[in-house]
Amino acid sequence: xxxxxxxxxxxxxxxxxxxxxxxxxxxxxxxxxxxxxxxxxxxxxxxxxxxxxxxxxxxxxxxxxxxxxxxxxxxxxxxxxxxxxxxxxxxxxxxxxxxxxxxxxxxxxxxxxxxxxxxxxxxxxxxxxxxxxxxxxxxxxxxxxxxxxxxxxxxxxxxxxxxxxxxxxxxxxxxxxxxxxxxxxxxxxxxxxxxxxxxxxxxxxxxxxxxxxxxxxxxx
Amino acid sequence: xxxxxxxxxxxxxxxxxxxxxxxxxxxxxxxxxxxxxxxxxxxxxxxxxxxxxxxxxxxxxxxxxxxxxxxxxxxxxxxxxxxxxxxxxxxxxxxxxxxxxxxxxxxxxxxxxxxxxxxxxxxxxxxxxxxxxxxxxxxxxxxxxxxxxxxxxxxxxxxxxxxxxxxxxxxxxxxxxxxxxxxxxxxxxxxxxxxxxxxxxxxxxxxxxxxxxxxxxxxx
DNA sequence: TCATTTATTTTGAGTAGTCAAAATAAATCC
DNA sequence: GGATTTATTTTGACTACTCAAAATAAATGA
Numbered sequence: 001x002x003x004x005x006x007x008x009x010x011x012x013x014x015x016x017x018x019x020x021x022x023x024x025x026x027x028x029x030x031x032x033x034x035x036x037x038x039x040x041x042x043x044x045x046x047x048x049x050x051x052x053x054x055x056x057x058x059x060x061x062x063x064x065x066x067x068x069x070x071x072x073x074x075x076x077x078x079x080x081x082x083x084x085x086x087x088x089x090x091x092x093x094x095x096x097x098x099x100x101x102x103x104x105x106x107x108x109x110x111x112x113x114x115x116x117x118x119x120x121x122x123x124x125x126x127x128x129x130x131x132x133x134x135x136x137x138x139x140x141x142x143x144x145x146x147x148x149x150x151x152x153x154x155x156x157x158x159x160x161x162x163x164x165x166x167x168x169x170x171x172x173x174x175x176x177x178x179x180x181x182x183x184x185x186x187x188x189x190x191x192x193x194x195x196x197x198x199x200x201x202x203x204x205x206x207x208x209x210x211x212x213x214x215x216x217x218x219x220x
Numbered sequence: 221x222x223x224x225x226x227x228x229x230x231x232x233x234x235x236x237x238x239x240x241x242x243x244x245x246x247x248x249x250x251x252x253x254x255x256x257x258x259x260x261x262x263x264x265x266x267x268x269x270x271x272x273x274x275x276x277x278x279x280x281x282x283x284x285x286x287x288x289x290x291x292x293x294x295x296x297x298x299x300x301x302x303x304x305x306x307x308x309x310x311x312x313x314x315x316x317x318x319x320x321x322x323x324x325x326x327x328x329x330x331x332x333x334x335x336x337x338x339x340x341x342x343x344x345x346x347x348x349x350x351x352x353x354x355x356x357x358x359x360x361x362x363x364x365x366x367x368x369x370x371x372x373x374x375x376x377x378x379x380x381x382x383x384x385x386x387x388x389x390x391x392x393x394x395x396x397x398x399x400x401x402x403x404x405x406x407x408x409x410x411x412x413x414x415x416x417x418x419x420x421x422x423x424x425x426x427x428x429x430x431x432x433x434x435x436x437x438x439x440x
Numbered sequence: 441t442c443a444t445t446t447a448t449t450t451t452g453a454g455t456a457g458t459c460a461a462a463a464t465a466a467a468t469c470c
Numbered sequence: 471g472g473a474t475t476t477a478t479t480t481t482g483a484c485t486a487c488t489c490a491a492a493a494t495a496a497a498t499g500a
């Protein structure tokens with residue numbers, strides 16, 4: 001069995017390769033794991049020996065098929081646990097990420113399957129992040145964000161791609177959660193500001209950076 | 221925060237001091253934790269330095285008030301998790317001990333409180349083991365066992381004090397679970413056998429050792 | 441192209457936990 | 471009361487991480 005350190009390394013390589021290049025720079029991984037770069041070099045060499053990643057020295061890491069299998073399983077646990085904590089235990093969606101970070105390494109496949117059934121086999125977690133299937137299939141559809149989408153068309157939020165409690169609290173307070181309908185009334189690239197309009201509320205101005213973390217699809 | 225190794229040491233000291241002497245021999249602790257005695261000596265000295273146990277060299281260990289607090293919290297997590305796994309996820313009571321061994325170290329107090337509420341603040345787990353209260357109170361009532369109780373009186377099983385999956389499976393198959401009504405029809409100390417009688421079933425013969433792990437109270 | 445900046449790797453050392461096996465102390469047994 | 475058994479402790483070594491800081495390689499820039 002992989003230790004929880006190993007599981008974390010693999011999970012973060014997977015998360016970093018979402019959308020982006022498939023060769024992850026060591027520094028990016030070090031930052032994501034909150035360890036110094038030298039530690040990542042050492043660990044990645046060990047993971048490569050174990051056949052879980054491919055290491056291109058001075059360039060970066062990439063998951064092998066085996067490593068990806070492990071990473072997807074951890075991610076599935078993380079996201080199903082988050083869903084359980086919000087849907088069943090009614091916890092705040094801003095708090096569940098930290099909880100799931102621990103539980104994802106302690107939960108067995110048996111428990112996970114039952115949790116999955118209890119929750120009705122959800123396909124996304126409370127933040128809209130896709131839950132990998134039992135077979136390791138991950139829906140990685142590309143959505144526009146509030147920073148890139150069309151103006152003045154009705155939209156629906158599908159995903160909030162920021163795990164920090166502060167951002168999620170901010171989003172919740174302003175009704176910016178998956179399912180919410182809204183439109184982008186204005187976007188000022190120079191000022192770096194986006195103006196959002198939700199039916200029945202006053203316009204909300206957020207930074208371009210924040211808007212870029214909220215994924216949407218055309219409503220209706 | 222205590223590591224999960226530390227939590228395990230403290231939990232097992234607590235479990236071993238249930239009923240028995242309060243000074244736990246190092247060998248007994250080593251056996252319970254499945255490590256060699258030398259390891260326990262080393263670890264116990266570290267725990268003593270941290271103020272979690274009192275170490276009487278060449279005699280044994282005992283929990284300090286602080287150590288007992290931690291141990292009770294871990295035990296509460298373990299038993300509430302077991303209850304959740306059986307009552308909500310409908311898992312087999314023989315399988316949940318191993319699962320809870322992992323989860324007890326990963327679950328936060330916040331999640332635990334919500335789980336406790338969801339389960340209706342149970343006072344015992346599916347094996348009848350008492351669940352320590354949030355305040356750290358542990359019901360340690362003494363019950364007779366099927367090896368020591370009166371003969372031919374109606375009894376009710378209150379607790380099965382064996383965590384091994386094999387024993388629990390055996391008990392389940394023979395209806396020997398908390399709540400079951402039965403009586404001891406015969407007890408042969410020489411042969412080491414106890415004959416049990418449950419309404420509507422044929423008599424069941426079990427060893428004295430097995431009988432000693434099943435706690436009962438007078439029925440009605 | 442040569443110097444500088446930036447990313448990565450190496451080296452040496454530390455922490456938490458473990459085991460095997462030798463040393464020691466305590467208990468038990470003639 | 472000395473010899474033996476049994477429990478515990480000590481010693482030295484190993485694994486799986488981790489960091490700080492020096493060394494190296496690659497990229498950038500004048």
